Amino acid sequence: MLEISTPTLVARAQNGETAVIGELYDRYHLSIFRYLYYRVGDQQAAEDLTSEVFLRMIRALNGYRPQSVAFEAWLFQIARNLAIDYYRKMNDGKITPLEEHYVSGEDPEQRLEHTLTSELLSKALARLNEMQRDVIVLRFINGLSITQVAQALHKSEDAIKALQRRGLSALREILSEWEITYV
Numbered sequence: 810m811l812e813i814s815t816p817t818l819v820a821r822a823q824n825g826e827t828a829v830i831g832e833l834y835d836r837y838h839l840s841i842f843r844y845l846y847y848r849v850g851d852q853q854a855a856e857d858l859t860s861e862v863f864l865r866m867i868r869a870l871n872g873y874r875p876q877s878v879a880f881e882a883w884l885f886q887i888a889r890n891l892a893i894d895y896y897r898k899m900n901d902g903k904i905t906p907l908e909e910h911y912v913s914g915e916d917p918e919q920r921l922e923h924t925l926t927s928e929l930l931s932k933a934l935a936r937l938n939e940m941q942r943d944v945i946v947l948r949f950i951n952g953l954s955i956t957q958v959a960q961a962l963h964k965s966e967d968a969i970k971a972l973q974r975r976g977l978s979a980l981r982e983i984l985s986e987w988e989i990t991y992v
Contacts, residue, residue: 813832815880816875818833819873822870823870830870833880837884838859840952841859841863843951844889844947844951845891847950848892849896858888862891865891869887878961885957889943934946936979937980943958944958955973
């Protein structure tokens with residue numbers, strides 16, 4: 810079965826086909842949740858904010874113009890703005906450690922390694938400035954391209970490359986301080 814392109818789904822949704830909104834949600838909810846989870850550090854808050862991203866998407870979908878920004882980058886713009894609002898409401902810009910997630914059937918040693926890696930990553934990311942953290946999470950955890958990250962963060966591609974370089978360098982230093990080997 811052929812996968813329908815995102816621009817086609819968006820156009821169909823803008824033309825009133827409400828069924829395709831579910832397909833857009835299925836396609837992007839995990840990456841939006843992952844981004845928000847690394848930003849706020851709380852599973853329940855990330856789930857709530859992810860739902861709010863898609864509610865706002867539905868409300869603003871008719872105003873979305875694919876020529877100005879890629880759809881995924883547009884969703885990350887919404888998510889980022891919600892994360893900023895969340896921090897303003899909480900008066901706390903710190904990321905808390907990630908919670909442990911157990912996948913049934915997962916090897917306990919693998920689970921422990923994953924938990925420690927996630928906690929260390931969360932703590933290391935918390936030491937970066939907000940823009941570096943956003944770039945690192947969007948690029949390497951969500952797999953967005955430089956162009957998509959630039960669109961989502963309203964920055965030039967050169968600025969994203971510089972933020973990525975400085976963020977990775979800072980992470981390398983942090984991990985070295987903690988005497989953790991990295992690839």
